[in-house]
Amino acid sequence: MSWPMDMLILVFVIISGIGAITVRDLLGAAILFGAYSFLMCILWAIMGAVDVAFTEASVGAGVSTVLFVAAVFRTTRRTRD
């Protein structure tokens, strides 16, 4: 049961990882990176590393996404120089 489940999540991890580096919108990249972290968190939990999953959920999907969005908020569409 759990074997195809983590394969499925691993595929989603790869898709969101590739999406985060290819998408041209910075905000979209930040959101995709948050999704990547959340999927990694599920993967850690499936593998039984609950402490790591907890850290990934709080740091990766939570605070670092907020910090990325805060940094993107300070950028402009076109470069100023």
Add this chain to the structure above:
Amino acid sequence: MKIVALASVLLCGGILIFGTAGFPDFGDPLSPPASHVSPHYIEEAVAETSVPNIVTAVLADYRGFDTLFETAVVFSAAMACFFLLRVFREDERSPSEKLYRHLPTGIILRIDPGGKAPQSNEFEPIDPTWVPHDMIVKTTTRLIIPFIQLFGLYVIAHGHHSPGGGFQGGVILGSSLILYALSQNLRMAIGRMGETVSAVFCAAGVFIYAGAGALCLLMGANFLDYAALSPLFGVDAIQARSLGILVVEIGVGLAVMSAMVWIYYNLASVGRHQEGL
């Protein structure tokens, strides 16, 4: 040039993937890491430290030195953000008119340069990068933040028995303050927990951790050998290791919480601490 770069990346990746063939199998009981230290941790951790969550025992006790420097890394990340981003002069690029909201009615006043700012405390200054007044968001976050903070404290204190510990609890506490800054505005969050407080807490967290280790030295044991603290806590050596882990986790939580908040302040306002996300 691009072809050379691609070729070198593919070569390195290929060598790394080829190298994984020499790894022990997943969960192999005869692999070197699974045959020396891991059995000791799994079999003896509860008896030696009275901490049921082995991960916490390994992180804060057996590998306490690693965690000390992880905390120092978080501290230096916050310091680096401060040194890179913080500016102390006024923002000359910001629009010179000031905006004030009359709290009972929600009317916005625009004060042109040279105009007199309203003195009554029924007015609050708002950011020119204007976010509309949203009563539902503000009230909901006001209700939910105490519970988030309580959960953060629980995660720090209950790390001995369940997943969690200083890092996760500190991040949860810090994100509750970031949520406050997001839902209200940056100035109100800075009013709650200022920059000086964040800096002092951040340093104090690392100091608590390193101080607990140094105290063990003073009691005549190795650095971070909490068993030496048993006369101070008034318990036996095994319980003292458990309590020493708690002290260290509190230090980690304090450092991580204030580092997150401090980094957010500097990042969201480009170091000016006036207006931000």
